[in-house]
Amino acid sequence: MRVLRLVNGNPHGSVEATDRGLAYGDGIFRTLLVRGGRPLNWKHHLARLVADGGTLGLPVPEPELLRREIATVAPGDALVKIVLTRGASGRGYAFAADASPTRLVMAFPVPASSATYAAEGVAVRRCALVLSEQPRLAGAKHLNRLESVLARSEWTDPAIREGLLGDARGHVIEATAANVFIARDGALATPDLSRSGVAGAQRARVLALARDAGIGCALRDIGWDEFLAADEVFLTNSVIGLWPVARLGERRWSPGPLARRFQAGIEEDDARAP
Amino acid sequence: MRVLRLVNGNPHGSVEATDRGLAYGDGIFRTLLVRGGRPLNWKHHLARLVADGGTLGLPVPEPELLRREIATVAPGDALVKIVLTRGASGRGYAFAADASPTRLVMAFPVPASSATYAAEGVAVRRCALVLSEQPRLAGAKHLNRLESVLARSEWTDPAIREGLLGDARGHVIEATAANVFIARDGALATPDLSRSGVAGAQRARVLALARDAGIGCALRDIGWDEFLAADEVFLTNSVIGLWPVARLGERRWSPGPLARRFQAGIEEDDARAP
Secondary structure, eight states: OOOEEEETTBTTOOBOTTBHHHHHOOEEEEEEEEETTEETTHHHHHHHHHHHHHHHTOOOOOHHHHHHHHHHHOSSSEEEEEEEEOOBOOSSSOOOTTOOOEEEEEEEOOOOOOHHHHHHOEEEEEEEEEEOOOTTTTBOOBSOOHHHHHHHTTOOOTTEEEEEEEETTSBEEEETTBEEEEEETTEEEEEOOSSSSBOOHHHHHHHHHHHHTTOOEEEEOOBHHHHHHOSEEEEEETTTEEEEEEEETTEEOOOOHHHHHHHHHHHHHHHTOO | OOOEEEETTBTTOOBOTTBHHHHHOOEEEEEEEEETTEETTHHHHHHHHHHHHHHHTOOOOOHHHHHHHHHHHOSSSEEEEEEEEOOBOOSSSOOOTTOOOEEEEEEEOOOOOOHHHHHHOEEEEEEEEEEOOOTTTTBOOBSOOHHHHHHHTTOOOTTEEEEEEEETTSBEEEETTBEEEEEETTEEEEEOOSSSSBOOHHHHHHHHHHHHTTOOEEEEOOBHHHHHHOSEEEEEETTTEEEEEEEETTEEOOOOHHHHHHHHHHHHHHHTOO
16 A cells, blocks of 8 residues: 655654554544645644644644645645654653654545445444543544454444444444434434543534534433434544444434535535635 | 664564554553563463453464564563554554564663662552543553553652552552552452453462462452551562552551562562573
């Protein structure tokens, strides 16, 4: 696979074996689409980087530097992954306040995705893995992602596009690599992510689009029964955009008006990207 | 800092920027002491590697290969860290069943440690961070260690040698980089690690020494009140060996007979190491 990458700006750089990103998952990341050299939904990606950097006490590079490096690895269309770690160090969990962070900017080919998924919706499953609760880390897209790895390893059927994850309290939290929204009688809601889950940049954009449209979206606990009773269910992430959920076990849904509205909103926003 | 290392056996190898160990913490590790080229407590380290590999579905290299690589990076005295990851891959949480793992064997200088700590005991604190519960990962020394990093960043006072961590149910679980034992009226106990915590190789050796001596040690939930009421409290890990706890806040302890007995047992076992 062709991967163009910069390690602290260096195309020939490599990651130290003692990097704390590898040793402890001591870092954060973002995955985003670049179209014609422009990172999509950049405002929200940047805001999430800053928020997640704050969660770990990690400095976040200047936006201009990141933009330049994205343009270098991805002058056209690409999927770009940014990884920020606390950098190489000796041993032990303690770190120096002036630790020198590691910055990775990598370009991958845009994954092939069927337009059918966005148009007709996707089948999902409910994962057996139950997410743990850690309020100190919840919401952040950090490098401790073993729960997602274990959950994603639960199925291989390519007809199942995502796996839903819940917490031990009986709430739906997210999908393995996407956020979840539900709507009933026009009222939109997405799980509260203050104890578990990753607050994605696409989720942030949909929340902003909803706010701008005066729709409003509750951030709250959502039980599995409520999820199944919803009129509409959809998934968001920065690569897929928005996929309606069409099936979970015996339950079937048709793509609804809110999914269509936010799909259009995402497209318009992407077209305006600076 | 001088670090001798092998990446998949190669002294000039480096870790791919797309390694899943870095991307997701998708891997396990061990930290052990090597004396005169011999890895100490090797039997238990190997057993833990196999157990933790099983937890993640990661293949563990042949013991002979690991022994050879340890001898290469650490012909004398050293601290050796072994890291096994699921290897480099493309993007996404899914992995191929035949993913080619990454093997790191690194030597560091043996950290300077005061003999006073083992002789007189150490001061510890109680960390504010509360460990999450994930039965699917509990016990394993995997690379998702952000909780330990956050907990260790809670204090800088060098007089405090460790921080104790508990779960949301009010149990003591472990220290940031050590396991915990308590004794009262000669009865030994160590926290059950089936929901949180790392089951260290030194803990496994102390459990084996206790069994061999007919002492017995309960693996069970231990509340903070019970912890404070214990006659003896001590910490174990592969680098420090065994440290009696001498102080937690206002509570003070003197090193007790069980701590002394297991310190001697560890020393004898190390002297016999093959």
